[in-house]
Amino acid sequence: xxxxxxxxxxxxxxxxxxxxxxxxxxxxxxxxxxxxxxxxxxxxxxxxxxxxxxxxxxxxxxxxxxxxxxxxxxxxxxxxxxxxxxxxxxxxxxxxxxxxxxxxxxxxxxxxxxxxxxxxxxxxxxxxxxxxxxxxxxxxxxxxxxxxxxxxxxxxxxxxxxxxxxxxxxxxxxxxxxxxxxxxxxxxxxxxxxxxxxxxxxxxxxxxxxxxxxxxxxxxxxxxxxxxxxxxxxxxxxxxxxxxxxxxxxxxxxxxxxxxxxxxxxxxxxxxxxxxx
Ligand code: SAM
Numbered sequence: 001x002x003x004x005x006x007x008x009x010x011x012x013x014x015x016x017x018x019x020x021x022x023x024x025x026x027x028x029x030x031x032x033x034x035x036x037x038x039x040x041x042x043x044x045x046x047x048x049x050x051x052x053x054x055x056x057x058x059x060x061x062x063x064x065x066x067x068x069x070x071x072x073x074x075x076x077x078x079x080x081x082x083x084x085x086x087x088x089x090x091x092x093x094x095x096x097x098x099x100x101x102x103x104x105x106x107x108x109x110x111x112x113x114x115x116x117x118x119x120x121x122x123x124x125x126x127x128x129x130x131x132x133x134x135x136x137x138x139x140x141x142x143x144x145x146x147x148x149x150x151x152x153x154x155x156x157x158x159x160x161x162x163x164x165x166x167x168x169x170x171x172x173x174x175x176x177x178x179x180x181x182x183x184x185x186x187x188x189x190x191x192x193x194x195x196x197x198x199x200x201x202x203x204x205x206x207x208x209x210x211x212x213x214x215x216x217x218x219x220x221x222x223x224x225x226x227x228x229x230x231x232x233x234x235x236x237x238x239x240x241x242x243x244x245x246x247x248x249x250x251x252x253x254x255x256x257x258x259x260x261x262x263x264x265x266x267x268x269x270x271x272x273x274x275x276x277x
Contacts, residue, residue, distance in 0.1 A: 013173055016233070017171050019230075020230040020233050021065070021123045022123060022124075022126075023230050024225055024227060024230050025123070027224060027225040027227075028065065028066055028129065029068075030224060031220070031224055031231070034220050035217055035220060039265070040167075043195060043264055044069060044166060045072060046271065047069065047072075047164065047193060047195045048069065048073055049076075050262075050273065051073070051076075051191070053073055053077055054115075055077055055080060055112065055113030055115055057077065057161045058159070058162075059073050059115075059117040059161065059162045059163075060159075060162070060163050060164070060185060061118070061119050061166070062120050062150045062178070062182070063150055063168020063169070063171065064119035064120060064121050064164075064168075065119075065126040065127075065168070066129045067130035067131075067133055067143075068166070069119075069166050070130075070143055071134070071137065071139055073115075073117050074112060074142065077115045081113055111141065112141055112142040115142055116143075116144070117144075118145075118146055119143070119145050119146070120146045120147075120148045120153065120155075121145075121147065121148070122147070122149050124147060127145050130145060131145055150165065150172045150181060151172060151173065151174050151178050152177070152181065153181045157184050157185065158185070158187045158188065160185055160186055160187065161191070162191045163191070164193045165178075165182070165194050169194055169196055170196055170237050170238065170241040176254070179192075179253075188276055188277060189275065189276065190276045191273065191276075192251065192256055192272075192273065192276070193273050194247075195269060195270075195271050196247075196269060196270060197241065197268065198241070198247075198267050199243040199267055200266050200268055201267055202266055205266055213238065214235055217231050217234070244261050244267065244270050248272060255276070256274030256275060257274065257276075257277050258273075260273055
């Protein structure tokens with residue numbers, strides 16, 4: 001196994017990845033925006049739209065870091081609930097102002113209903129930054145933070161409706177174990193969704209992308225976070241990650257059905273999806 005230009009054991013790799021995210025945690029969001037020119041926000045929105053959660057959905061976001069997917073999930077479910085309530089109000093035009101006022105008072109319009117999202121990450125620092133962000137942005141209902149390893153999830157079998165992992169799976173040392181764990185914790189009928197950097201097939205674009213990744217990103221890392229090496233690791237880990245078709249086969253090997261993927265921006269990232277039957 002390679003890390004930088006060295007060959008390292010699985011345990012050493014795990015520790016180094018831990019250090020990388022511990023180092024970048026405070027600057028993680030700023031760096032994400034500058035490295036992707038803000039496009040990671042669009043990719044994450046697309047992931048949540050694809051999930052199309054409804055009130056009642058129980059989501060596990062693994063490698064959830066500073067909570068980007070969880071916050072989007074909450075916003076999405078709230079907007080679905082608001083639309084449902086607006087429809088209800090339209091159909092019950094005889095609802096008194098008192099009743100409408102009570103609905104607002106109970107904060108039904110901002111409520112998640114029975115939905116919940118659990119953010120699970122191996123790194124304490126990333127979770128700490130995420131919790132601070134949640135507090136600052138006013139997210140608390142239906143949201144919990146759990147320290148845990150994707151390869152050995154601290155949850156019961158058949159528990160969640162949806163499992164997401166965004167820009168996380170390439171950092172996991174044993175991808176096969178993480179996929180088996182995803183399968184275990186999903187309910188039958190549950191959905192697996194993975195958003196990850198992938199491989200660009202167009203040769204010209206691929207060359208340009210390589211130049212940007214290897215020449216620009218570590219420099220940005222140094223300028224913004226004072227950390228060249230961590231960002232060099234992030235670029236190398238993207239290159240070493242299995243291409244779209246290979247990951248699809250790995251997901252199928254873990255037991256998932258109807259496995260498919262969608263390339264975004266010519267394959268710079270891909271969303272893989274599968275179902276537990
Ligand atoms: N999902 C977030 C996002 O999209 O912004 C964070 C992605 S960040 C690039 C990768 C995250 O994976 C880090 O927070 C890191 O701590 C976490 N991670 C790495 N290995 C992990 C593992 N084995 N189990 C759980 N989380 C892990």
